[in-house]
Amino acid sequence: MKLNGGSRSWPQLVVLALILLALGGCADVLPTPGAAAGPSAAPASHEELARRYAPVIHQGTASDQDFITAADFDGDWISNNNWQNQPGGDLSAHVYYSVTETGSHWFLFYSLFHPRDYTDEPCEESDGCHENDMESIQMVVRKDGTAQGQLQAVETLAHSDIHLYRAEDTVGKNALKVESEVRLEEGHPEVWVETWGHGIYAKRIILVPHVVTYRVGDEAEVPGGLADEDVAYRLVPIYDTLWQHRDEIGPGLAFDQPFDYRGQTLAANFDGDDYGLDKANIPWGYNQATGDTLLRGDWFLDPAKALQYHASFGGEFSTGYVHNRYLDDLGLAASP
Secondary structure (H helix, E strand, O other), X not given: OEEOOEEOOHHXXXXXXXXXXXXXXXXXXXXXXXXXXXXXXXXXXXXXXXXXXXXXXXXXXXXXHHOOEOOOOOOOOOHHHHHHHHHHOOOOOEEEEEEEEEOOEEEEEEEEEEEEEOOOOOHHHOOOOEEEEEEEEEEEEEOOOOOOOEEEEEEEEEOOEEEEEEOOOOOEEOOOOEEEEXXXXXXXXXXXXXXXXXXXXXXXOOOOOXXXXXXXXXXXXXXXXXXXXXXXXXXEEOOOOHHHHOOOEOOOOOEEEEEEEOOEEEEEEEOOOOOOOOOOXXXXXXXXXXXXXXXXXXXXXXHHHHHHHHEEOOOOOOOOEEEOHHHHHHOOOOOO
């Protein structure tokens, strides 16, 4: 018998066969060529995460007053002139975002701004109009060893209520009930925003009379009409914009309605004087779904505590932050 060009005796062949069998038995504990070995994938940057999960926004439209834009769309950070400046302002689409991080999760916060909250009746005949409007979305992303994690839950603000939606079966009710499953478009959660009042839902609602659909992009676009199906919005960090004006509190400034947050004075609302005073919350001013456990502002400033109160999560859920610049700036640790 010939093997590799040379002769082998039967004892030699038996030894060789035993060696080959031994090597074959070890194959399942050896690294597969090309397979990842060692630690899990390096996490994405916060900017990458914000873009990865940036919502697809179906905005009901009856006029350009329903177009989302920047809080300084008129070129200034004076908020009580926004009603008057809306008709001539820059209505290119911006969405504000923030990312905070614990040992187990990322919390992605998105805010939509409209210069006017209005009704389908003339504002002089309605009590539903007011200057400025900002409603928001909170997403919970579980760290699972991949770079971008796994979306677990979405919460949306619609007027006086926060609504909870599930992206994983492990998410259940706590203070809030789970209303439905999150709908995705190419991995991006879809939300529906009311015409006129601009409440946000992560379940399909009927929008009339028209719809503009916004998706994250590199440029801030203005819709081409009231039924534009593909408009790009630009993500803007809350920390670099709204948060930097947090001390501008009072009539004629950016914000108003000061309140105490764990010994620190913050504003709750945009300053506004058309059809009511200071009616629109800013991200750290929300007071919805606080119960006896949360403080006004926790939904944004201490989201791990807020979400643990709102919902139940299977597996690890850490409330210890590894990144929360807002609490750091205020000199506060996470709530106990």
